[in-house]
Amino acid sequence: MLQLSIDPDLPVPLVEQIVQAVRHQVDDRILRPGMRLPPIRKLAQTQQISRFTVVEAYDRLVALGYLQSRRGSGFYVAPQRVPTPSRQRPVIAEQAVDVAWLMRQALDDSPDVLKASAGWLPAEWLDQEGLRRHLRTLGRRADARVTSYGSAQGYLPLRQQLQIRLAEFGIGAPPEQILLTHGATQALDIAARHLLKPGDTVFVDDPGYFNFFGNLRLIGAKLVGVPRGADGPDIDTLEALLEIHRPKVFFTHSVLHNPTGANLSPAAAFRLLQLANRHDFLVIEDDTYADLHPHATTRLANLDQLDRVIYVGSFTKTLSGSLRVGFMAARPDLIAQFTDVKTLTAVSSSEFTEQLVYQMLTDGHYRKYVERLHGRLAQASADALRLLERLGMEVFLEPKGGLFLWGRAPHIEDSAPLASRAAEARIMLAPGKVFRPQMQASPWLRFNVAFSSEPRLERFLDEAFARA
């Protein structure tokens, strides 16, 4: 029998008081499965409350799985409360170190895991309060578009805003040449699906962005690595590889290259585009980390003006990984085809989160906020550089900005076993192997400078290198 004492003077809403009382009594087995609850009218009378209050409380309890509604008969305690322990997926350290493994680990949100391998900023560095403010604003605006699918190419004001931003990089792209996507990864996926068929050859940076390598393998593409130096892809090697292979696409990262942090030099950019013309391949330029670079720098799309270059960007790194807003800019004919692929595979992107990103970009705070991130990252990078030096690691180069340091572990040939051992200690490391197109052994590790200041990282690596 339900025991209920409702107090209208409490600050807790009446609906909530009923919900809590029933939940506790079901959890404590005072109300047992199958027991009937007082009819709505009766409970409202005895408690002197509105029937709507009882209906809303019962409906919430049904939604929460505590009650069941039987048509025409009333509400009953649900037959068995489904046990739904919110346990974390255990970190399986024995598991083979591969791309999917690394991504799963990175997305594991157990609070005790140190994510020295993450590809993003810590949540507390981001403008969470700004986002929340815009949520409230959108929630008050009757003209906010919260339910419609939106257009196939994505929210027009954001595409117009991107035109302005790309113009600052010297890239001319009207809104018609911009397609909004579910993060940069969907943009890369759409391009790859449209341009490649199983067996096709793709050139990639070696080392390069591992998650997209996994994507290309899923499509059945043949990956050929082009060695990556401090100035960009090694163009002499690229030229030699083009004697042997006929790639459809070269997928590369120009600014704050993942994982090395290196930029592309104008000379390398020019030679790369000349080769693309001569050998008739397209270039996918991933510029995900664009806004983390404090200065102007060379982009392929700036030279090429979206003739052979498909440019991909994102707001995941500076605004929110949760909103999943990315974009691509390309030739009109390609954008038309990519739009159809997007429609067939995902219908549309979220116009709602696109509005939110548009608000964040245009409220006048974004530039200052990003400058603060630059300063904070520069400090973290200096600290992490000193850490790697103390540990006796070789650093590939001192990046001009961004998240990453690429460090070589001393005395070992393959950093993958080290990453496995680190996972046991709940430290996530990104071993060089996963950044290589054929998963070749590598002594390198990628560090995220924003996550590298915890002393237990230094302790772990110090001990590990001493043992090696």
Next chain:
Amino acid sequence: MLQLSIDPDLPVPLVEQIVQAVRHQVDDRILRPGMRLPPIRKLAQTQQISRFTVVEAYDRLVALGYLQSRRGSGFYVAPQRVPTPSRQRPVIAEQAVDVAWLMRQALDDSPDVLKASAGWLPAEWLDQEGLRRHLRTLGRRADARVTSYGSAQGYLPLRQQLQIRLAEFGIGAPPEQILLTHGATQALDIAARHLLKPGDTVFVDDPGYFNFFGNLRLIGAKLVGVPRGADGPDIDTLEALLEIHRPKVFFTHSVLHNPTGANLSPAAAFRLLQLANRHDFLVIEDDTYADLHPHATTRLANLDQLDRVIYVGSFTKTLSGSLRVGFMAARPDLIAQFTDVKTLTAVSSSEFTEQLVYQMLTDGHYRKYVERLHGRLAQASADALRLLERLGMEVFLEPKGGLFLWGRAPHIEDSAPLASRAAEARIMLAPGKVFRPQMQASPWLRFNVAFSSEPRLERFLDEAFARA
């Protein structure tokens, strides 16, 4: 020279006053490209306002493309305002009627287009105020997760909620067997990409959900249609087709079948699953319209309990197409593989919009709201049935709920030219052809009952049929 009269007593914020003044003067060519704006300090002094106010206004103007900031030199009117007319993509009536065409038209949000072909409810039927209320609530909650990528499988509380909801359909699926996706379409896409390679045979409903046919063609699958009757797929024909073909997957729609509105009978479900076992194929059961069905009805996953059935659902139809929240439930081994495909192709789904859906499902209003939709749809369906009768159209069946009526146009063999002519009159019709796996000519049309009450639809069809 900037003309500025700021009034602190106006209800418009000071920042906004500056922004508006500059915008108007740039638009009216009073401020011309290249002109320098007053330095921040000076403007703050002359107007007796805070420097922060000026900084914020200038930053917004930069973000809006009106100004340019030159490091160390100040703010200038941008060299040329990029013309960004917000023109709609014209309705190209001559274009071949195909799947992508239909989707593009459906997503065209020109207000004067009558979307008799849409696959969703009108925005004003949805609980927009409920969504806005939850936006405001999330915006006030410090624990709302607005920036993190979230876990690979999706927001756990929503998966727990789905376990409860699927249990109501008699489907046992713990959160570990549920993967959240970017709408149901991404769920279908992930399953298809993982299970199929180019050249593989897939059985599909004929007629069936056209957008997924386009997706399967993109993957290179061979589509074989299984005729769809009032009780589900024609099982005798299915059996005969299995003598000739070896499908990897049968993709089908059990409840409120798109486009016919028919349900699956228990007997057809049982025989279909027996054949799946004997011929060793998997079944993808698309249940996108589940919540629009007012009564309990048969599902394959209810009989099979996710052994051979991959179950796909969505909140797009009842909550919002813009949030893009869908899900799939399947065997643990398949869910693990699908999760990896999701990670490689999209990293994660939006944890933010998943929280919003969770709030909408559990605040105690969802059941009542959906019941209201049922009532409203029943009324609209009755009206639309009468309309088709008046027009002399044959109706496939009277559905038990949902959005669709499947009607046969009199005196014609192919409804595609009719749809082209309708597009010229800014009426979007969904011709039967696009619902057929080989795009065979068809005299049928799909109507969305919620969009079919406008008199100009009846007028157009009346005239068109009289001409035929």
